[in-house]
Amino acid sequence: MSITGTAWLRRSLVVLFALCAAVAMSVVLAPEASAHGTATSPPARQYSCWERWGDDHLNPDMEQEDPMCWQAWQANPNTMWNWNGLLRMDMQGQHESRIPDGQLCSGGQAEGGRYNSLDAVGPWHATPMNNNFTLHYEDTANHGGDYYWVYVTKQGYDPATQPLTWGSLERVAETGVIAPGEPVDIPVSAPGRTGHHVVYVIWQASHLDQAFYSCSDVDFG
Numbered sequence: 001m002s003i004t005g006t007a008w009l010r011r012s013l014v015v016l017f018a019l020c021a022a023v024a025m026s027v028v029l030a031p032e033a034s035a036h037g038t039a040t041s042p043p044a045r046q047y048s049c050w051e052r053w054g055d056d057h058l059n060p061d062m063e064q065e066d067p068m069c070w071q072a073w074q075a076n077p078n079t080m081w082n083w084n085g086l087l088r089m090d091m092q093g094q095h096e097s098r099i100p101d102g103q104l105c106s107g108g109q110a111e112g113g114r115y116n117s118l119d120a121v122g123p124w125h126a127t128p129m130n131n132n133f134t135l136h137y138e139d140t141a142n143h144g145g146d147y148y149w150v151y152v153t154k155q156g157y158d159p160a161t162q163p164l165t166w167g168s169l170e171r172v173a174e175t176g177v178i179a180p181g182e183p184v185d186i187p188v189s190a191p192g193r194t195g196h197h198v199v200y201v202i203w204q205a206s207h208l209d210q211a212f213y214s215c216s217d218v219d220f221g
């Protein structure tokens, strides 16, 4: 084989190896880096702000039309771009004792504070809902779930003026194990409530001790 031929072969092998490494990396990293999940109906605060303003997040009208999303985008756009990454590791099921009142929506200031703006008290945009509704959760990484716990605030709580506390919530639905890939649609019944309420969801994923938290604003009319 000529010198040039050997050099060409060596270069080809280097390129091929780099390609394989890149493919292997993307296979390993993609599920965790690109997707975990959150509640999409009724939408979690960060998902709602992303869905409604993601294409238009620099629009100054947002400040008047949707001040809570505005403050969230101002605080950190990554709250919205990473709408499915609001998680805590190794909570050992101790959600209530390890997440302080007033920090429920950020999962106790998870991920270095990326989601702290979601704890802000004010007139969050609320989705109209019947008192009996189906909660849809996107498990975008197919982790499956050990359980989902769904809470709704008690009548008398006002999200526009009061921080969210464990005492303001009632657990109204829970699931058993949900297999990876199985759609997550949880029937929820929250009778006796009118007006603006918060739906709080804890998803205990199955692949690791990884727990996700979300606040969805609803209007029961």
Ligand SMILES: [Cu+2]
Residues within 6 Å of the ligand: 031, 032, 035, 036, 037, 141, 143, 210
């Ligand atoms: Cu994940």
